Amino acid sequence: MITAIYAVLAMVGLGLFFGFFISFANKKWAVEIDPRIHEVEDALPKGQCGACGYPGCMAYAEAVVTNADVPPNLCAPGKDAVAQKVAEITGKKAEAMEPKIAFVRCAGTYEKAVRTSLYKGISDCVSAGMLHGGDKGCTYGCLGYGTCAKVCMFDALKMSPEGIPVVNPDKCTGCGKCATVCPRSIITLVSPEIKVKINCNSKDKGAFVRKNCKMGCIGCGICAKECPHGAVMVENFLAVVDSSICKEKCSDPVCLAKCPTMAIRPAIWGVVPGNEVAEKLGLS
Amino acid sequence: MLKIKKGGVHPQDEKKSTAGKKIEFLPVPSRLFIPLRQHIGEPAVPVVKVGDIVKKGQMIAESPDGRGTPVHSSTSGKVAETGNCMHPIYGLSPCIVIESDGLDEWQENLLTERSYENINVPELIDIIFKNGIVGMGGAAFPTHIKLSPPKDKKIDMLIVNGAECEPYLTSDYRMMIEFPDEIIKGILIVMKILNINKCFIGIEDNKPEAIRLMTEKCKGTPIQVAELETRYPQGAEKMMIKVITGREVPSGKLPMDVGCVVQNVSTLKAVTDAVEKNIPLIERVVTVAGKTVQSPKNLMVRIGSTFKDMFEYCGGFSGKNGKIIMGGPMMGMAQVNVDSAVIKAASGIVAIAEDDVDYQTERACIRCGRCVEACTMGLRPNILSILSEKGQHQTAQTDYDLMDCVECGCCYYVCPARRTIVHYIRQSKAKNSMLRAASKTGSK
Numbered sequence: 001m002i003t004a005i006y007a008v009l010a011m012v013g014l015g016l017f018f019g020f021f022i023s024f025a026n027k028k029w030a031v032e033i034d035p036r037i038h039e040v041e042d043a044l045p046k047g048q049c050g051a052c053g054y055p056g057c058m059a060y061a062e063a064v065v066t067n068a069d070v071p072p073n074l075c076a077p078g079k080d081a082v083a084q085k086v087a088e089i090t091g092k093k094a095e096a097m098e099p100k101i102a103f104v105r106c107a108g109t110y111e112k113a114v115r116t117s118l119y120k121g122i123s124d125c126v127s128a129g130m131l132h133g134g135d136k137g138c139t140y141g142c143l144g145y146g147t148c149a150k151v152c153m154f155d156a157l158k159m160s161p162e163g164i165p166v167v168n169p170d171k172c173t174g175c176g177k178c179a180t181v182c183p184r185s186i187i188t189l190v191s192p193e194i195k196v197k198i199n200c201n202s203k204d205k206g207a208f209v210r211k212n213c214k215m216g217c218i219g220c221g222i223c224a225k226e227c228p229h230g231a232v233m234v235e236n237f238l239a240v241v242d243s244s245i246c247k248e249k250c251s252d253p254v255c256l257a258k259c260p261t262m263a264i265r266p267a268i269w270g271v272v273p274g275n276e277v278a279e280k281l282g283l284s
Numbered sequence: 285m286l287k288i289k290k291g292g293v294h295p296q297d298e299k300k301s302t303a304g305k306k307i308e309f310l311p312v313p314s315r316l317f318i319p320l321r322q323h324i325g326e327p328a329v330p331v332v333k334v335g336d337i338v339k340k341g342q343m344i345a346e347s348p349d350g351r352g353t354p355v356h357s358s359t360s361g362k363v364a365e366t367g368n369c370m371h372p373i374y375g376l377s378p379c380i381v382i383e384s385d386g387l388d389e390w391q392e393n394l395l396t397e398r399s400y401e402n403i404n405v406p407e408l409i410d411i412i413f414k415n416g417i418v419g420m421g422g423a424a425f426p427t428h429i430k431l432s433p434p435k436d437k438k439i440d441m442l443i444v445n446g447a448e449c450e451p452y453l454t455s456d457y458r459m460m461i462e463f464p465d466e467i468i469k470g471i472l473i474v475m476k477i478l479n480i481n482k483c484f485i486g487i488e489d490n491k492p493e494a495i496r497l498m499t500e501k502c503k504g505t506p507i508q509v510a511e512l513e514t515r516y517p518q519g520a521e522k523m524m525i526k527v528i529t530g531r532e533v534p535s536g537k538l539p540m541d542v543g544c545v546v547q548n549v550s551t552l553k554a555v556t557d558a559v560e561k562n563i564p565l566i567e568r569v570v571t572v573a574g575k576t577v578q579s580p581k582n583l584m585v586r587i588g589s590t591f592k593d594m595f596e597y598c599g600g601f602s603g604k605n606g607k608i609i610m611g612g613p614m615m616g617m618a619q620v621n622v623d624s625a626v627i628k629a630a631s632g633i634v635a636i637a638e639d640d641v642d643y644q645t646e647r648a649c650i651r652c653g654r655c656v657e658a659c660t661m662g663l664r665p666n667i668l669s670i671l672s673e674k675g676q677h678q679t680a681q682t683d684y685d686l687m688d689c690v691e692c693g694c695c696y697y698v699c700p701a702r703r704t705i706v707h708y709i710r711q712s713k714a715k716n717s718m719l720r721a722a723s724k725t726g727s728k
Contacts, residue, residue: 131618183718
């Protein structure tokens with residue numbers, strides 16, 4: 001009996017001792033943290049995507065609170081709402097954020113683009129690109145091994161069975177992670193309000209493009225001539241759209257109908273390029 | 285006999301088909317596709333235009349910053365095109381197409397007879413640079429850079445690489461048999477440039493004829509022949525140094541940090557030609573071998589000839605090919621087609637029959653540790669491959685010495701789960717360098 005009492009007393013004594021010690025240590029060696037850091041972190045979406053340029057949400061929260069030069073509107077997935085909240089907490093002024101969405105500048109599906117060789121290595125675009133620059137005839141096009149889809153943490157980018165990644169506009173937050181990993185820099189971030197997009201990244205000459213891909217921009221310049229607003233230019237055999245002019249002035253894009261290879265397309269997300277054209281435009 | 289202390293593999297050497305055959309000269313093809321990326325780094329800049337008449341040995345592309353090497357025309361004729369053609373390593377890349385006029389005329393003021401003893405060291409290095417000499421063992425590192433080490437690095441030994449540990453290849457072996465005097469002279473030139481008096485020629489013991497001949501020729505010179513036990517990857521620069529001198533190149537350092545310079549035998553022959561005769565590097569010996577090649581040969585080939593020209597000269601194929609590889613089967617690059625042009629670093633082309641190509645799907649690592657045993661660099665290839673698979677490329681670099689991998693392929697050779705370990709490692713290296721480039725430009 002007496003042994004049991006000793007045991008209980010010893011445990012209570014130890015418990016009390018360490019309890020007091022911990023509470024003392026907590027007061028004495030407390031780490032001073034700006035409480036706003038935690039507030040900001042709570043406001044952030046915590047996707048840990050790294051779109052802000054910091055390794056994770058906590059790192060950005062710390063930077064935006066402690067460093068006066070870090071703007072409060074860097075969280076791309078959070079968009080304006082989060083920017084306003086962060087600005088409120090930190091006392092900074094948030095500039096308006098333009099929503100961005102990932103856009104794949106290639107339409108070279110398995111069916112449309114020529115494959116020159118048989119690649120049996122790791123299913124990864126960077127790896128495929130190391131061997132002779134990839135197994136595709138076009139040296140600018142999508143390799144189709146889905147490195148971008150693997151890094152997308154919002155489930156917004158999926159590889160289609162046709163071999164081209166497809167962006168889901170509802171889920172894409174514009175973090176730009178996919179654009180960073182793409183070895184051919186095919187993915188860019190654009191405003192979702194643009195009217196037309198150019199589904200090609202090839203800076204090769206027209207004849208070479210034709211040989212390797214049925215959907216490529218051959219740099220013929222018809223679009224540049226036809227556009228009444230001067231929004232389209234051809235640089236390095238590739239059409240480039242100035243989306244700000246396009247968004248403000250153009251109501252009826254003529255370039256769409258004139259493009260002979262249909263490299264210029266209406267801006268629709270969520271479908272494989274080439275599948276949407278026929279139904280939307282009534283073209284064959 | 286010297287040998288690798290740890291790791292390595294011993295693949296069947298398959299050298300019988302070409303080892304006994306004399307070097308033959310490949311007739312100059314009517315069109316030569318001369319790639320401008322003949323060395324590590326940026327391609328050379330063309331100095332000729334389409335339509336220009338060029339002579340054999342004329343410089344057609346230069347290296348403005350001196351970090352690359354100039355490129356020379358391999359025959360006389362007309363510049364037909366400048367554009368992209370198949371490079372055996374980089375795929376489509378810039379090249380100059382020369383249409384041969386069939387005369388094969390040398391440019392004037394080449395082919396001068398002179399002795400290296402009358403030329404001083406800076407001039408020798410300049411001659412080596414101007415004649416476009418790169419390491420012909422496979423890495424294509426510009427030789428003039430290798431031979432002008434920084435002042436604080438004390439070089440005391442030259443190691444000549446005649447190991448040729450890759451299966452099938454016999455081009456270096458034939459070089460040693462047929463051009464021993466040129467190689468010895470090249471060694472003496474390099475020793476003069478580096479101001480050293482110690483040199484070893486490392487030759488594997490499956491080439492007894494070369495060992496005998498070189499030992500005989502080296503009598504009376506400070507050059508010694510080191511007989512090495514046949515084991516892959518003995519021909520790798522760092523391995524060679526470790527085996528012969530016992531010095532280990534520290535992680536992230538170069539051979540010059542341990543006082544060694546390694547040169548391939550073919551490079552030394554090119555050095556002799558450049559210094560004594562003023563001939564630029566426009567041709568090299570290439571082994572054409574493989575089960576399906578009708579008559580395998582060692583060919584003296586002009587830089588810019590296509591693989592097709594060479595296979596045709598060797599009688600074409602007797603069966604279906606699974607793969608065509610430039611270099612040896614262990615470290616070489618599989619080719620997209622036979623239109624690729626010969627570069628200065630192409631020591632061989634090997635055709636692998638369809639039945640011999642193993643396309644087994646890879647499986648998960650079973651942690652047997654055979655790759656760790658086979659790795660001569662003392663790495664853990666199993667962990668490196670798993671980290672790469674999981675996308676942890678930075679961890680591989682910081683904690684598991686990713687950059688020390690020489691990509692010899694021993695780990696893949698022994699792996700029972702058929703994991704493409706080297707490919708994983710190369711992927712990690714590529715992704716890390718992408719990340720470095722991105723952080724340098726400041727983009728996210």
